[in-house]
Amino acid sequence: MTSIAIVGGGIAGLTAAYQLQRRGLDVLVLEARDEAGGAIRSEQAGPFLVEYGPNSLRASTPLLEDMIDALGLADQVVEAQPAAKNRYIVRDGHLVALPTSPPGLLTTKAFSLRGKLRLLAEPFVAPRTVDGAESVADFVQRRLGREALNYGANPFVAGIFAGDPEALSVEHAFPALHTLEAEHGSLLKGQFRRARARKDAPPPKARYGLFSFRDGLQTLPRALADALGDALHTGTRVTRLSPDDGGGWTLTTQTDAAQATHRVDAVLSTVPLHNLPALLSGLAVDLAPLEGVPYPPVSVYHLGYHATDVGHPLDGFGVLVPEVEDDLHILGTIFSSTLFPNRAPDDYVLLTTLVGGSRHPDLARADLDTIWATVTHDLQALLDVHGPPVFDALYRWEQAIPQYVLGYGAIKDLLTRLETAHAGLFLAGNFRQGIAVPDAMASAAKAAERIAEYLGA
Ligand SMILES: Cc1cc2nc3c(=O)[nH]c(=O)nc-3n(C[C@H](O)[C@H](O)[C@H](O)COP(=O)(O)OP(=O)(O)OC[C@H]3O[C@@H](n4cnc5c(N)ncnc54)[C@H](O)[C@@H]3O)c2cc1C
Incomplete structure (x- = not known):
């Protein structure tokens, strides 16, 4: 053979x-x-199920669904719980929910009135004519304005790449955005046309939304x-x-x-x-x-709390921290026990916080006491955590994710x-x-x- x-x-x-x-x-x-x-590492740590790498998947291609069937894993799939639909960012030190639909843009506190008007002006911004590479930051600021960069792209790039929008190439890191401008001259016009085309000829529906497995993502490998x-x-x-x-x-x-x-x-x-x-x-x-x-370092820090010691309802996927919110030092926190069942025992919650990345590489490498102090300070400020954690688990990635x-x-x-x-x-x-x-x-x-x-x- x-x-x-x-x-x-x-x-x-x-x-x-x-x-x-x-x-x-x-x-x-x-x-x-x-x-x-x-990078896919799940661990049952006592009654808490922790993920040290990816936390959730989206079956963006049929390949993943086919693999789940071929391996007989369909009955182990767990989909994100409905409460995880909200996504928060921090603005002026407080959690604000991002809009989950276009009308939500009118009421969200994530952007000021001026920022919202600038977002809506996107179809009138002429497409880029100069050749050469463009960063994610320059692209977003040019098309959608400074607030969209500071409170949209910046925290999302931290959440996905643990990266810096000034350093990443829009063409390679977010090819879909780059193509929308190249093909339609505008992100909003392009999205609108694609939505209309999808209505006329609906693509096959993905079987799962955001998902994991009952015993964590390492089930797949x-x-x-x-x-x-x-x-x-x-x-x-x-x-x-x-x-x-x-x-x-x-x-x-x-x-x-x-x-x-x-x-x-x-x-x-x-x-x-x-x-x-x-x-x-x-x-x-x-x-x-x-x-x-660059493959910047990231540390993933899990903390378990009595549910009664956390004031925030944790009704979302998690919270991302924009870099301009400089009183805070974490990149973001996933509300893991809201996202999927069996991540924490009844009456407890599990919070998964990412620190470091391109923004604070030294913090990813800091000693455990420093990471503990930083994370508990930020969680207290953001989520009204008022009791000590009952569980913690740290994992350090010295070279986490390639930066495009x-x-x-x-x-x-x-x-x-x-x-x-x-x-x-x-x-x-x-x-x-x-x-x-x-x-x-x-x-x-x-x-x-x-x-x-x-x-x-
Ligand atoms: C903290 C974190 C959170 C993430 N969150 C998400 C998420 O929520 N959703 C998502 O879709 N993705 C997420 N990702 C990204 C995703 O997990 C990874 O990009 C993906 O798993 C990488 O798979 P890979 O096989 O390309 O590389 P790797 O998983 O890096 O595999 C490479 C393998 O090669 C082995 N190796 C290296 N050198 C040698 C050698 N000389 N000989 C033999 N073996 C060697 C390594 O040990 C390793 O097992 C996350 C990544 C990290 C680090």
Whole structure:
């Protein structure tokens, strides 16, 4: 059988492996950690169920739903509870709900009257005519005004990328916004036309809204790992990938016990960009730019409270903190026990707070006492928390999420050139076509197709 090595057992590596195995191909997945799943990590900590990576998924492509069916996980899906519909941001130190429908824009306190009028003027703003990359911040300010940047884009970029809108490229980080302007000249006009087209020809409805699994998101990679069986080797770090004279690839691997080599026909790497140059050090391509892609640190801090010790009703998904609210230092908090059932025991709540990111990298790396003091201070100020936590759990990501910064097009081109110049080498993961879990899976599915085609399978 033709053999394929997949480096990295995160959701991208597992997805590609599963798809190739279902085509009858011989795959070997090599994962450095002792467990598969990569950024997806769920843990039952006493009566609290905590997520250290992603908290929720949206099935933006049919791939995720198909995978759930194929793995027999449909009866474990839990959808977001209706109360999680509200999304809060902070304005002048207080939580304000963002509008959930266009009429809600009139009454929301998230934007001033002036800010709302500026939002509504968006269709009259001429499209950009100058060439060249544009940051998310410049794009949003140009089209929607300064308040939309400060109280909309800024907290959302912190919530999604743990990033900075001044640094991210609108074309690469939010391609849908970039395309709306390019195709319709305006975001609002484009949205309106798309909504009308959807009414005339409704697309297939996603089966789930925002969802997770009863035992947390790691249910998905654990099920994929079970399906892969002996093809998955955890605790196995790949230290080098080099092309053979015969058209295949040789991998060097390291476990606690031994070093080994494997010869394969094709290799798919799903490791983070900063790990690639060392893996491919023998190739005559300058991979140094990959090390320049920022992956800022993020710490995820879970706190459990008696429900009676929290004054706010926690009737939402969570709250995001705009950078201009500079008395506060957290990026945002997910109301985890409102979002999904079984995250906290009855009469308790679970709050999941993100600190650090591009905004406060040093805070992500601070000692536990500093993180505890910062988070409890901000939660007290925002959510009227008036009792001590009964539970806490901290997880530190030293390099959390790739930032699709200005100039990211050159990084994508470099990855494509690397694949084109080296037959049998493929790359997939959250650095390719979006950072969300379904995007990483879609990139892996695409790579699996290309590998099968390359091998004539
Ligand atoms: C805190 C946080 C919150 C997030 N929230 C959400 C969310 O709510 N919704 C959402 O959709 N997405 C979210 N994301 C993003 C999403 O989880 C990730 O982008 C996605 O899971 C990445 O999958 P991947 O397979 O591309 O990479 P990874 O998960 O990083 O997998 C790469 C794997 O490669 C392994 N590896 C690295 N080097 C080697 C080597 N040399 N040899 C062998 N193995 C190696 C690593 O151990 C790792 O397991 C979040 C991410 C983080 C960090």
